[in-house]
Amino acid sequence: MTACPRAALVLNDQSLGFDESACDGCGLCRPACPEGAIRVSGGALQPLLDGRGHAALIACEHTRLPPGPGIVPCLHAFGRRELDHLADDGVAVIVAARGDCASCPRSTGKTIEAALVRSNASRSSRRETTLRYEHTVAAQWLKRQSEVIAAKFDIDQSRRALFGGILQRRPSASAATAEAWSAHELHHVVPELDVSLCVGCDACSRICPHGAISLQGGGTSLHYAIRAQECTGCRLCLDVCDVNAVSLRELARCEQHVVALKGQTCRKCGVPFHQPQTAPDGTGICRICRHTDHTRNLFQVRT
Incomplete structure (x- = not known):
């Protein structure tokens, strides 16, 4: 509830309610839910995947870039869990363009950078691949987006088998190795x-x-x-x-x-x-x- 900047989630004595008229689709409720029970429909929070560079492109809609693949309502709707999923699927770098978060009415203090630190710290302790974060200006991001689309690497996110064929997963550690690492995880x-x-x-x-x-x-x-x-x-x-x-x-x-x-x-x-x-x-x-x-x-x- 506190993650929603527009108070679209309403709790009373009987149930948790949702005010559709207040929701602007920012997606900040998604990483705030520990159970991962919240989904944002319509593909509004889908990154643009670049299989050539093992990258995920995301840009805030407040960068004034035209709507298109990889443009999302808010970068900070990508929390630790969402970043873990990207890394598990072979993404190595997040390429991001952002608006002015300091003056944004959606700002709640929870950031994608902080989520990335948590994700990488945990993954490092398990000897798993981590994510890099590259911030770029809107014009450079748009150029990268155009290159990816032109090369036909904008993969349908729902077809993970196809995605896995381009972004190779890191081999899992053996059971013995995983057990040895678990004490330090x-x-x-x-x-x-x-x-x-x-x-x-x-x-x-x-x-x-x-x-x-x-x-x-x-x-x-x-x-x-x-x-x-x-x-x-x-x-x-x-x-x-x-x-x-x-x-x-x-x-x-x-x-x-x-x-x-x-x-x-x-x-x-x-x-x-x-x-x-x-x-x-x-x-x-x-x-x-x-x-x-x-x-x-x-x-x-x-x-």
């Missing part, structure tokens, strides 16, 4: 649990739509498994944790993969429960009973 978002605060309620593991935090094992091997590569940064785990035990770190290594749990049986209600192994034993009372006065409905009757 910078993830875009890393969830962490503060074991000194965690009460083992499982709320974070139950609500995570991608299994970035999950309850695994059983008996003495019960534990929370943390898989940072699955985390999108949706922040649902932060919202649901009522003891603030969950935190998210951005562009970081995952250092906490397992949180071991110990099981007990509550001596008040008799229900099994678990908590981090490093938590103090306490009184053998579950988190519910610790906050519930079981005698509140008992009364002394005198005759």
Whole structure:
């Protein structure tokens, strides 16, 4: 919602709404959505692909260039996820022409340059190819656009098989190599649990739509498994944790993969429960009973 400069996304108690009359199609909501759930129709945010130079050409519509391939409503609608997809498809350089972002009413402070830094940092940690960013003036960009179109390299974006034939993908690393690199990988978002605060309620593991935090094992091997590569940064785990035990770190290594749990049986209600192994034993009372006065409905009757 905050990413939209025209407040076209409206949230109320029942649902998230969309005001079509307010939307100008800038696309800034697209990179802001951690789930990648937003699409901009009509090809308005498609770069012009130059297979000869392994380049993607994009130019802001506020450069006053005539409408055509590669002209987009806003450069900054290309976030980290979109740049990753381009790099995965073999693009090596972004060739961009921009308007005056400082005076643009669409400006929200989120930039394609910042997204590129995040994308490249993470890709470098995995030994994957990174993207270069070339800024050019509008006239030079238009000349490059004309050359690409004349050479018939303006490939239909929906036909990825054809695109892959011209921009060759980088070979994937072997499983052994990938495992060796994984310890040094910078993830875009890393969830962490503060074991000194965690009460083992499982709320974070139950609500995570991608299994970035999950309850695994059983008996003495019960534990929370943390898989940072699955985390999108949706922040649902932060919202649901009522003891603030969950935190998210951005562009970081995952250092906490397992949180071991110990099981007990509550001596008040008799229900099994678990908590981090490093938590103090306490009184053998579950988190519910610790906050519930079981005698509140008992009364002394005198005759």
